[in-house]
Amino acid sequence: MATQDPWSTMRLMMDEMDRWAKTGLARRGQELADALGYLPLDVAESEDSYTLTAELPGVSMDSVTVNVEDNVITISGSKPAPEDTANVKYHRLERPYGNFQRSLALPRSVDPEQVTATYRDGVLTIKIGKRAEAKPKRIDIQSAE
Numbered sequence: 001m002a003t004q005d006p007w008s009t010m011r012l013m014m015d016e017m018d019r020w021a022k023t024g025l026a027r028r029g030q031e032l033a034d035a036l037g038y039l040p041l042d043v044a045e046s047e048d049s050y051t052l053t054a055e056l057p058g059v060s061m062d063s064v065t066v067n068v069e070d071n072v073i074t075i076s077g078s079k080p081a082p083e084d085t086a087n088v089k090y091h092r093l094e095r096p097y098g099n100f101q102r103s104l105a106l107p108r109s110v111d112p113e114q115v116t117a118t119y120r121d122g123v124l125t126i127k128i129g130k131r132a133e134a135k136p137k138r139i140d141i142q143s144a145e
Contacts, residue, residue: 039075039102047136050110052126054102058095061119066126068112075124076101 042053054075056064064077081097082088106112106128114129 039100041075041102041104043104048130049114050106050128050130052104052128054124055122056124057122059122064119064124066115066117066124068106068115071106071108071110071112072103073106073115073126073128074101074103075126
């Protein structure tokens with residue numbers, strides 16, 4: 001009875017991981033994210049606020065919703081598929097269509113009353129202000145003499 005070398009299984013797994021790295025694991029991950037309706041976001045922080053930015057090409061402003069509830073911000077919407085496809089044969093469909101949603105837990109330092117959202121040229125920008133007590137405060141040092 002032949003036994004399988006456990007190291008050969010490990011080498012096969014490592015070879016497969018190398019192949020993924022060489023062929024673009026990030027690209028495969030993005031394809032999966034697109035298929036799941038995932039919305040990529042940039043998140044930046046300044047002294048007085050956080051800024052979230054999302055690119056939404058082909059999505060109308062009216063089909064995007066931004067909600068803040070229980071210190072969680074949720075961005076959702078829908079990108080319509082092409083309408084006239086009855087006489088069209090697609091060879092590849094790489095642009096995602098359909099519903100998308102993304103939720104992020106917000107830090108306790110944000111003020112949910114200070115949220116603004118703007119939409120221009122397919123880019124959604126959300127600015128979330130920080131609470132006054134969360135902003136850095138310089139403390140003057142007094143002489144003890």
